[in-house]
Amino acid sequence: MDLDALASCLASPACLVTQxxxxxxxxxxxxxxxxxxxxxxxxxxxxxxxxxxxxxxxAYFAMTAYQxxxxxxxxILAGAAGTAILGLIFExxxxxxxxxxxxxxxxxxxxAFVLIFDDVVRMIWGPEFKSMGMPAAFQVPPLxxxxxxxxxxxxxLIGVALAAAVVLGLGLARxxxxxxxxxxxxxxxxxxxxxxxTGLIYGGVFALGGMLAGLAGALAAPVRSLTxxxxxxxxxxxxxxxxxxxxxxxxxALIGALLIGLIRSFGSLGFPLFTEGLMYxxxxxxxxxxxxxLFGKEVA
Amino acid sequence: xxxxxxxxxxxxxxxxxxxxxPQRYRDVLIALVAFVVLALLPMMFGSKQLLDxxxxxxxxxxxxxxxxxxxxxxxxxxxxxxxxFGLGAxxxxxxxxxxxxxxxxxxxxxxxxxxxxxxxxGAICVRLKEIYFAFVTLAFQMLIHSTILSWQSLTGGxxxxxxxxxxxxxxxxxLSNHLHLYITSCALLVIGLLLMxxxxxxxxxxxxxxxxxxxxxxSFIGIDVWRAKLTIFVLAALFAATGGMIMAxxxxxxxxxxxxxTISGEGIFINMLGGVTTFLGPMVGTVLLLILxxxxxxxxxxxxxxxxxxxxxxxxxxxxxxxxxxxxxxxxRRGEGRG
Numbered sequence: 001m002d003l004d005a006l007a008s009c010l011a012s013p014a015c016l017v018t019q020x021x022x023x024x025x026x027x028x029x030x031x032x033x034x035x036x037x038x039x040x041x042x043x044x045x046x047x048x049x050x051x052x053x054x055x056x057x058x059a060y061f062a063m064t065a066y067q068x069x070x071x072x073x074x075x076i077l078a079g080a081a082g083t084a085i086l087g088l089i090f091e092x093x094x095x096x097x098x099x100x101x102x103x104x105x106x107x108x109x110x111x112a113f114v115l116i117f118d119d120v121v122r123m124i125w126g127p128e129f130k131s132m133g134m135p136a137a138f139q140v141p142p143l144x145x146x147x148x149x150x151x152x153x154x155x156x157l158i159g160v161a162l163a164a165a166v167v168l169g170l171g172l173a174r175x176x177x178x179x180x181x182x183x184x185x186x187x188x189x190x191x192x193x194x195x196x197x198t199g200l201i202y203g204g205v206f207a208l209g210g211m212l213a214g215l216a217g218a219l220a221a222p223v224r225s226l227t228x229x230x231x232x233x234x235x236x237x238x239x240x241x242x243x244x245x246x247x248x249x250x251x252x253a254l255i256g257a258l259l260i261g262l263i264r265s266f267g268s269l270g271f272p273l274f275t276e277g278l279m280y281x282x283x284x285x286x287x288x289x290x291x292x293x294l295f296g297k298e299v300a
Numbered sequence: 301x302x303x304x305x306x307x308x309x310x311x312x313x314x315x316x317x318x319x320x321x322p323q324r325y326r327d328v329l330i331a332l333v334a335f336v337v338l339a340l341l342p343m344m345f346g347s348k349q350l351l352d353x354x355x356x357x358x359x360x361x362x363x364x365x366x367x368x369x370x371x372x373x374x375x376x377x378x379x380x381x382x383x384x385f386g387l388g389a390x391x392x393x394x395x396x397x398x399x400x401x402x403x404x405x406x407x408x409x410x411x412x413x414x415x416x417x418x419x420x421x422g423a424i425c426v427r428l429k430e431i432y433f434a435f436v437t438l439a440f441q442m443l444i445h446s447t448i449l450s451w452q453s454l455t456g457g458x459x460x461x462x463x464x465x466x467x468x469x470x471x472x473x474x475l476s477n478h479l480h481l482y483i484t485s486c487a488l489l490v491i492g493l494l495l496m497x498x499x500x501x502x503x504x505x506x507x508x509x510x511x512x513x514x515x516x517x518x519s520f521i522g523i524d525v526w527r528a529k530l531t532i533f534v535l536a537a538l539f540a541a542t543g544g545m546i547m548a549x550x551x552x553x554x555x556x557x558x559x560x561x562t563i564s565g566e567g568i569f570i571n572m573l574g575g576v577t578t579f580l581g582p583m584v585g586t587v588l589l590l591i592l593x594x595x596x597x598x599x600x601x602x603x604x605x606x607x608x609x610x611x612x613x614x615x616x617x618x619x620x621x622x623x624x625x626x627x628x629x630x631x632x633r634r635g636e637g638r639g
Contacts, residue, residue, distance in 0.1 A: 098615070103431055107379065108569065111565045118604055119602045119608070243432065243439075277447065280439060283436075284424055287428070
């Protein structure tokens with residue numbers, strides 16, 4: 001424990017800004033992964049245990065696209081689009097076979113794909129750590145806000161994630177497709193009786209969830225190292241986020257992700273050996289006091 | 301829960317035999333025969349590989365069967381059961397390395413530690429429903445794993461507990477002797493299985509089946525569902541820790557992989573492979589998975605792909621474990637014989 005470090009950081013604006021930004025980027029990446037998880041659970045009623053693999057594929061697709069084209073925008077696009085297609089195929093061919101069955105079966109199918117996807121990445125890209133490198137456009141001196149160091153790339157990352165949150169929230173609340181998706185989450189039988197192809201909606205939602213995770217992976221590629229199995233810790237953390245925020249709630253995922261991000265970045269100062277533990281401790285406190293999460297509703 | 305689901309459950313809930321005592325004698329007899337056969341094995345086949353295989357089967361078998369008490373009998377799908385396997389291995393290894401107490405003392409002390417940890421984690425987890433339960437147990441597993449990795453001064457971090465675990469002889473048993481270790485592992489396996497069988501066939505075991513089939517009804521007739529679930533969670537943890545201790549003795553060390561989530565995933569898969577509707581299903585699954593693992597690792601380095609495809613084949617294709625097929629086949633034959 002190093003409470004002095006934490007206290008002195010809280011007292012200095014420069015350190016406060018630096019730690020808050022790093023907390024925000026952890027939180028925003030987690031949000032993108034967790035919101036996909038929570039969306040898939042809300043509509044399809046399955047927890048996609050292989051969701052971390054989409055994050056991993058997003059990062060690897062982005063790296064390859066960046067190396068081939070040299071364009072960062074194309075890299076992000078490749079990460080998002082590639083995982084969307086992967087999600088659609090995965091849902092239609094495999095996951096759709098285990099809906100309504102035992103949770104055990106759903107977990108096993110996903111477990112199988114965690115193993116397969118990790119090995120596929122190892123086969124294609126090799127087992128060693130890779131790094132994509134910061135795109136040239138962002139290799140500029142960092143900004144100084146109140147004395148704290150903020151790389152411009154972090155601002156882009158936070159901006160993109162926030163934009164995704166707003167588009168997703170508004171889209172689900174206002175647009176026609178959003179209404180159909182919410183209706184399908186409530187009563188899929190009725191939606192299908194009204195002549196709407198629910199299989200398409202399920203596939204679409206899974207693709208959307210996979211795309212958001214892929215987007216997170218692509219955005220993370222310049223700042224994190226890439227390795228097979230990198231998705232798993234992200235999966236666990238984003239699951240903790242959805243437990244804290246409440247399964248099925250987008251606002252909950254946002255708040256939960258930001259809380260976890262800040263806990264991680266400030267916790268690493270105060271309790272360097274117990275940073276992960278803090279996260280679990282927080283989850284336990286939420287679970288004991290509000291078993292359905294901060295913004296969750298009791299699922300029937 | 302709909303009537304349809306309740307009806308499905310009722311099918312598996314055969315009434316306990318009124319004369320449970322003969323069945324208990326039969327179980328003890330089977331256990332004795334199994335132990336004698338296992339003990340005679342080294343005399344017939346001297347191969348060290350075979351004995352090693354049986355020891356590993358004992359470690360994983362205890363772990364997988366204890367998981368079946370949760371998954372198959374109580375309907376609690378724990379995806380973090382491996383944490384107790386790791387806890388057993390590390391607890392025992394550390395106790396032997398740091399304190400130098402006799403092996404039986406370390407054994408009991410490790411079980412006591414596991415019990416305390418399982419009570420704390422279980423008290424939080426068993427309130428939760430299916431998928432939440434699965435993931436929160438998984439989260440605790442990752443917490444224990446990351447604690448092992450970061451607490452380097454005690455656990456050796458990602459290198460694991462190295463330098464070997466001292467194995468001083470006790471009561472004429474010398475566990476550094478391979479044959480003694482083998483016999484002890486077999487004894488622990490047989491005793492563990494027998495105890496778990498007793499739990500499963502006891503009135504408490506039938507209470508668990510009832511909770512699995514209809515928890516609401518169980519609580520209506522006055523069963524404290526939370527306490528029953530917590531009890532079986534802790535009991536299962538103790539058997540998993542025993543498996544971990546056998547593993548620690550076998551490899552003379554403990555590694556972070558023992559507490560990694562893949563151990564839990566393998567446990568779940570073993571149960572699926574062998575089938576959760578029979579008591580010995582997980583044991584059969586353990587033998588199959590270990591053979592599969594050994595073969596695949598010898599043939600290819602991409603052992604996740606092969607294992608993944610096998611899992612998919614079972615989960616989507618067969619939808620049942622091997623023992624389920626065997627039981628069905630017997631039931632069918634018996635039906636034909638009568639008809």
